[in-house]
Amino acid sequence: MSNAIPVRNLAVGPDDNGKIHTRKFQGFFRRLRIAGGTLLFTLFFGTVWLSWGDRQAVLWDLSEKQFHIFGSTFWPQDLVLLSAILLICAFGLFFITVVAGRVWCGYTCPQSVWMWVFMWAERVAEGDRNQRKNLDKAPLSPSKIYKRALKHGMWLAISLATAVTFVGYFAPIRQLVTDLFTLQVTGMAAFWVFFFTAATYLNAGWLREKVCLHMCPYGRFQSSMLDRDSLVISYDAQRGENRGPRKAGSDYKAEGLGDCIDCQMCVQVCPTGIDIRDGLQMECIGCAACIDACDSIMDKMDYAPGLIRYTSDRELEGGRLRILRPRLLGYGALLVSFIAIFSWAVMARPMVEFDVVKDRGLFRFDGKGNIENSYILKVLNKSQHSQTFELRVSGMDGLSLIGHQNIVVGAGEWREMPVSVTAVPEALDRGVSDIAFHLDSVNDGGERLVETSRFIGQPNQ
Template identity: 70%
Template sequence: MSQNIPLRNIDTNPESSRLMDKIHTRSFKGYFRRLRILGGALLFTLYFGTVWLTWGDRQAVFWDLSEKQFHIFGSTFWPQDLVLLSAILIICAFGLFFLTVLAGRVWCGYTCPQSVWTWIFMWAEKVTEGDRNQRIKLDRAPMTAGKFLKRTQKHTLWLLISLATAVTFVGYFTPIRELVSNLVTLEVGKMALFWVFFFTAATYINAGWLREKVCLHMCPYGRFQSSMLDQDSLVITYDAARGESRGPRKKGADYKSDGLGDCIDCQMCVQVCPTGIDIRDGLQMECIGCAACIDACDSVMDKMGYSTGLIRYTSERALEGRDLRIVRPRMLGYAVVLFAMFATFSWAIVSRPMLTLDIEKDRGLFRYNAEGHIENSYVLKILNKSQQSQSYEIGVSGVDGLHLSSAATGTVGAGERVELPVSVSVPPESLGSEVSTLNFHLQSVEDPAMKLVENSKFTGTIR
């Protein structure tokens, strides 16, 4: 795939140059816009709605950093499950690779938070300042009371959206109901207030001011996407063979006799682009695959009575007149790896032990008890990851004549961690070496299948 970068016109007028650098997008309608709105509405519902769901007596999705517990509906994850979080990130990365091979930067155009929030901020801009031409005219106008009022309304909307985004995000780490109540009564803690302010500012700056600059200069995805594309990847493409040569004409005119193509050079595809590129210059790094240019061009083609699809999702192979191949070895390879990783992750979630046992041996080597047996001390750290209290039994094996000093049963509450000091004694004649291996057995009373074995060392002298 070629990566043609469009050249911008150079204007020596500083004011004119400043206005050209600022992207003013035009309003448009179309199939892909409706699809993007539907996807954005779903994401907004998940993001702003999930935080208010409850599960039992707690928030359904809650990352409790103070207790080092991550609650996701009926499951609780601990720092010991960090490998599962790493697996999720790897699966998401491979999923992104799969989507890129299939349809380019479709993730960026439809579901990337930067894109979704930018579209929302652009909507707020249109509501308060008008459509593209009105905003350009407003930028050129001197500051008046009317202009100041419109700008104030726009920035107020931006700040309200940013604040709602920030409070929701912090609400996944601090109980959302308590956080909102404390914000209203001005009793919020300094740390929570800092993060609310931080994410409000970050959202306001990224979606309101930086916008496409985040995609062009801060996001690395556009830089390496070309290495994942091939001749069969579906990307947004201008059909130059059909569209060239460009030129204006009246509807119904015999433009073919004048040597013109279907492109009437109306610039609509450029005016709706959120990154300000001309897709007619070829596939470019700045293209985020949002398909706004497709909707705009199709609407113009309809008005002119031409067939749609002058700009469309297609592949380089199909554009050259060859067969479109959706299923191909490279994409199948990504799909197989992705499926295998997801299946392995699902198995790891289902089979992860709800009881864990960590053993900490006392630093002292050993001692003799009143019976003349060699004794070692341990601290058993038992963690219950489930949402119900668990009764457990503890056993020890590995050396003949072992005796466990403390009670062999106990109870650990839901999501609790207990430390149980125990002593293990052995008759000296039973030891075959100065260092022996002990096996501590932990088993749930309620679910005998929930059991595990952890090893430790027993030290002593031999006779």
């Protein structure tokens, strides 16, 4: 597998100014990408508007330090689960790359999805490839100004909708939209809406393929994950060469020609402007636009499809495609294991956090001559319903609990409360003793938690 290979004919890829004008095309993989993009757009723009009870269904509430996902609430104490999510994403990416190269980039990467949407808006406003190229060369005119204004207006509208939706996952979306329309939005929210609007507009509208080519590291290390059985977009040189134009229905084989008519369609539809016939290149994002374009030409010429297709090196060389192989099975086993561990961790995570902090003071004597120690109890209720707990203490004879013995903690509430524990001096046989605080839920199936601490006193000599 080679790294970046220069495109041989820049006249049909990027223009002299380096700008790529893609051509409109149809095909199976385009329909597949549109279906996937529609699903992703629906999830992204729709999920933020869903409600769960009296709150937004998915909300990372930074002010309250709570992450709500439908019926579950995650706290900073649960951020260890983030490492498991990152591992799952990493090995999922490794797995899919071993199977089919950069298929993630071509179909589901946000940069690619938004880039295709912006290219669609550009085509609506300025026309297809040749019309846009002619518009670039045309002198300034009212028509050109109108088309450019329409394009950038559509870009900014999509960017603003994207930014408001993204910020809406961190601040309640309904209030955010209302504040924006009434010009009552806070400075911080306004900054982030502006920032993500500008970032989307620049990345998907102006930088486009440059993000994939120069900013994203994925294309540079994908070759280390590919093997000879990975499905990648490839040009069948044995079938296509020698390439050249010919008349439909002619005996091109007798002329020493292959199936490639050298129409350059595969280059004209490529969003990164490469020629896939030069072999696998770092710049290829695996979108399969060249497959759709080539198959449409093969159909017009009455040739078999698949001159450019998803295939493996082994299959191109006449071997048999192998799907199941050690590397793929290894990545798959690790991926399944991490998903299983993560699922167990989410299901088994405690819904109540209980902590006991000893007061800085050592001890004191109360009015009855008993030794008294002070503590701060911290209780976090992660569940979606209020819970009532009974508090008791054990560890020595004669211990008495002063303070909160019945504790009510609301849904998603964090409570801190002081309590004191007393003991008669006769019960102490040493200066420091271990005691245990028991927090027992009175709810059916509730949790029973135990936290240990120290009791400091002066033994009765």
